[in-house]
Amino acid sequence: xxxxxxxxxxxxxxxxxxxxxxxxxxxxxxxxxxxxxxxxxxxxxxxxxxxxxxxxxxxxxxxxxxxxxxxxxxxxxxxxxxxxxxxxxxxxxxxxxxxxxxxxxxxxxxxxxxxxxxxxxxxxxxxxxxxxxxxxxxxxxxxxxxxxxxxxxxxxxxxxxxxxxxxxxxxxxxxxxxxxxxxxxxxxxxxxxxxxxxxxxxxxxxxxxxxxxxxxxxxxxxxxxxxxxxxxxxxxxxxxxxxxxxxxxxxxxxxxxxxxxxxxxxxxxxxxxxxxxxxxxxxxxxxxxxxxxxxxxxxxxxxxxxxxxxxxxxxxxxxxxxxxxxxxxxxxxxxxxxxxxxxxxxxxxxxxxxxxxxxxxxxxxxxxxxxxxxxxxxxxxxxxxxxxxxxxxxxxxxxxxxxxxxxxxxxxxxxxxxxxxxxxxxxxxxxxxxxxxxxxxxxxxxxxxxxxxxxxx
RNA sequence: UCCGGCUUAGCUCAGUCGGUAGAGCAGGCGGCUGUUAACCGCCGGGUCGCUGGUUCAAGUCCAGCAGCCGGAGCCA
Numbered sequence: 001x002x003x004x005x006x007x008x009x010x011x012x013x014x015x016x017x018x019x020x021x022x023x024x025x026x027x028x029x030x031x032x033x034x035x036x037x038x039x040x041x042x043x044x045x046x047x048x049x050x051x052x053x054x055x056x057x058x059x060x061x062x063x064x065x066x067x068x069x070x071x072x073x074x075x076x077x078x079x080x081x082x083x084x085x086x087x088x089x090x091x092x093x094x095x096x097x098x099x100x101x102x103x104x105x106x107x108x109x110x111x112x113x114x115x116x117x118x119x120x121x122x123x124x125x126x127x128x129x130x131x132x133x134x135x136x137x138x139x140x141x142x143x144x145x146x147x148x149x150x151x152x153x154x155x156x157x158x159x160x161x162x163x164x165x166x167x168x169x170x171x172x173x174x175x176x177x178x179x180x181x182x183x184x185x186x187x188x189x190x191x192x193x194x195x196x197x198x199x200x201x202x203x204x205x206x207x208x209x210x211x212x213x214x215x216x217x218x219x220x221x222x223x224x225x226x227x228x229x230x231x232x233x234x235x236x237x238x239x240x241x242x243x244x245x246x247x248x249x250x251x252x253x254x255x256x257x258x259x260x261x262x263x264x265x266x267x268x269x270x271x272x273x274x275x276x277x278x279x280x281x282x283x284x285x286x287x288x289x290x291x292x293x294x295x296x297x298x299x300x301x302x303x304x305x306x307x308x309x310x311x312x313x314x315x316x317x318x319x320x321x322x323x324x325x326x327x328x329x330x331x332x333x334x335x336x337x338x339x340x341x342x343x344x345x346x347x348x349x350x351x352x353x354x355x356x357x358x359x360x361x362x363x364x365x366x367x368x369x370x371x372x373x374x375x376x377x378x379x380x381x382x383x384x385x386x387x388x389x390x391x392x393x394x395x396x397x398x399x400x401x402x403x404x405x406x407x408x409x410x411x412x413x414x415x416x417x418x419x420x421x422x423x424x425x426x427x428x429x430x431x432x433x434x435x436x437x438x439x440x441x442x443x444x445x446x447x448x449x450x451x452x453x454x455x456x457x
Numbered sequence: 458u459c460c461g462g463c464u465u466a467g468c469u470c471a472g473u474c475g476g477u478a479g480a481g482c483a484g485g486c487g488g489c490u491g492u493u494a495a496c497c498g499c500c501g502g503g504u505c506g507c508u509g510g511u512u513c514a515a516g517u518c519c520a521g522c523a524g525c526c527g528g529a530g531c532c533a
Binding site for chain 1 (some may be wrong): 488489491494531
């Protein structure tokens, strides 16, 4: 599509320059960087699709235009017209020999973000401008590709998208701290999960997913936490835990494969070692929770023998892991680092899981839950399992968790009227983007992160 | 909430033994036909987070507070 007005030349984007070699074209974008000598100015122009070097020569554009080019400030928006030609030194790279240019929007004062280093807090304060950088541009594109791959996967496997509400009348699982809002005089909470609603929808459509923002008010300050994050939650009627794990595996292989297929260039900008991603192929190892505890116990035993157990400031020594313990970030890393691809841990103690998990018929201590742990220490990116489909057991679970029964009556209706076995999971988009891009922190994976100490910009 | 670290120019940082403030980048001016976070020269730029204390003297030592970062817990 062409948005041009007066120019006689076709207006193109940087990414398509290879199709216009020898032609005179017009590009519109922002000045990313500039290098100048007495008779040449090198203007690096970015337009979202890429960055191109435009060479303004004194001999070609005249003294007045040359002086103007020489004084252009970083991030000035420009329309540049010139001839497309091959870069004399870099094969496969194209540049523009400037014939003329016009300033669209000048820069008032100094642009805060220079080509040199900045600290994270400063950059986050200028997140609205930071998004223009090469690196953030690449992350946004990978995020987009992941979201599109997620939708394409489910849409291509007969799932129906069913949006869950953001305002909820109760704390769904009764575990997390939720954001409370005033809802016309009543208390309402921002959703922490669309799962219960997905279960209702699955009883209508069979295979559904919801995809939207979720909110957690916990005062978590780690590289894996956001107050607002996006989650996709498929839910499938007549599916059991084994089917759930198979779905999660096939789905993850598909999503990672798509990024490798479509976003090589962006992963290269991010300096991601893609060999880690190439190994994301089925089957993923499946590890029983109890066996994972065994692995942690052996690691503890080895550290004890080596005398490297951690002593807390209050004098207590690191305890030997045992059945019933949940996994922290360190434990997840120990388990996942034993494998070169995502690992599925399943059949957790029921005491660690929410009320809606189905008990393992073979072992009443266990819940039919599973987590997918990403490699390289990225931790849990998927959590899910088979849901309790028996009315009486679910009622007992709600009572045992001391949850307000009346708030779940609609949910219990799903078990009263033609209950079926069903299962699903939730995938955290930002953790998946962080892992795929090899980022140290989830804060760069979302355009405008909301964290414990950040609500703006 | 708990533990640890950091806070000096617009930005990123250095600042020794306590002795009165430095560099690079950014900005301005100048130089250079092919530069790649270009380079070279010159110029302007400071409430050393805040409050208090020790001292003849505090960016530097001590205490409290604030902000930020990392981790724990909880989770995706």
